[in-house]
Amino acid sequence: MLTLDKLKSTGKKATRDGFGAGLKAAGDANDKVVMLTADLRGSMKSEDFITTYPDRFIQCGISEANMMGVAAGLATAGKIPMTTTFANFSTGRVYDQIRQSIAYSDKNVKICASHAGLTLGEDGATHQILEDIGMMRMLPGMTVINPCDYNQTKAAVQAIAEYEGPVYLRFGRPSWPIFIPEDTKFEIGKALQLSEGTDVTIFATGHLVWKAVEAARQLEEEGISVELINIHTIKPLDEEAVIASAKKTGAVVTCEEHNMYGGLGSAIAECLSKHQPTRQEFVATKDTFGESGEAEELLEKYGLGTKDVVAAAKRLLGK
């Protein structure tokens, strides 16, 4: 069982580095794993895989729609294709290709999407997709995963390679604290409890899990008992864990680097409104596009910082 004390930052690396490491490991384990990219191999931190398995690397050029179709064809023939590009070009740009050729056709394609959310930074709103979890979550049969650090991303890539079915794996650009112990088992669809508490539950995904860890420490110092749960798999949601914790604390904060509509907050609200109606605060972007800036500045400006998580919890508790 993890506790806040055990969640120490042991260094910093990007989740996309975790993707590269996980891809190499998945490729070592299964020669059916192939990687596709649309002119972004450098950004995907996958040189280790590409140089070890050059024949299993498919450069598609700047043609994301075609890449999704090619992946569907490779999967039809029994390969395990991992498409790689930025999250924006992995979803909105190719929604219909994913919908028809992958999701509806039930293809074993892994859509691996880097540079998601505001923390992409200086490139600005054209590239900072904040709607992708919502889009992917709406597709029947699509599994949606947003790991929170290097270690978890590395483990997630290996897990999705072994899982049969379409998956959307979302990760990011910035160097980020590594805090999930390396030996933590990654189970698709299973919530990861990071601390036990009784006053408020914080459900967090992706980069914001670290913010939630920092917030939980502050809240604990102020005498508020926090149950912190990492929802790395947003779909299928671990409803049992979500309901049990909401029942126990009666107050829920959701944290994500995504729009307040359609993402983790929505998924939790949908679940709880049906099974365990609970007051909820949403730490998410407020139906807005992003802008250029540094990752941390942007999180601060758009209300996704540690203090925003703390404030949300206190609002729920009337403090």
Added chain:
Amino acid sequence: MADIKELKKIAQQVRRDIIREVYGCQSGHPGGALGNADLLVALYFEVMKHDPSFNMEAEGEDAFFLSNGHISPVFYSVLARSGYFPVEELKTFRAIDSRLQGHPTTHEGLPGVRVASGSLGQGVSVACGMALAKKMSGDDRTVFVLTGDGEQQEGQIWEAALFAPDKKLDNLVLIVDDNGQQIDGSTKDVMYMGSFADKYKAFGWDVMKMNGNDMEEVVTTLKKCQTKRNGQPTCIVMQTEMGMGVDFMMGSHHWHGKAPSKEQAIDALGQLEETLGDFPAEEELVP
């Protein structure tokens, strides 16, 4: 040596099936389906190595992808007639609880379908993926993919047109059904596209032409492409007549996506003699 007479007999029954499928549910796309009956019969009854017990991965087999999914009535008829599923099932076309959806899908587990199509422009990319997988696995069989000519207006087609020559997919055969018609009118009126042959040549494809309603020419041309391995993918620009086989459906876009009335269906079937036995329908059409 192919028995062209026998193949023509099958194609005639397939054309009857198309009329009866579309009449039965009063919806669907008979025009392009009729125009492509010869091609699909040639592929499934003569050219392709394939196993109707159906292996999704098509290992050691030739594979066909229908990118213009709206001509599903011809695809379903040919799959049924070549043994992928019972011919009787054709009567469920577009009905509730059917595996024969309006546009083909893998979703209901219909044998013979490897990917959903309907939203246009996606099938060539998927076929590229399978052709590439065959290259990677040392499987020398051929992947065929059919698109409409109007479908060539989709941007994704041209992404795939760049991809296939770059990856030297000489085991890929793209057939463009050049019937000159799309749903809003003639392709010339809707969006002038110039010469497909010139375009594909410029993209690095080996281009061939054939009359898609001449069974002998279809069989000969497809067989030539099937064994050709010269580092280039093949594009066959195939002339067909939309509505081929039914006089009042030929030569215009009006029967692209419209079902015949009872009188029209009886008229059409009168022009297409039964050769292999009709599937049982709710309503038998007799003059």
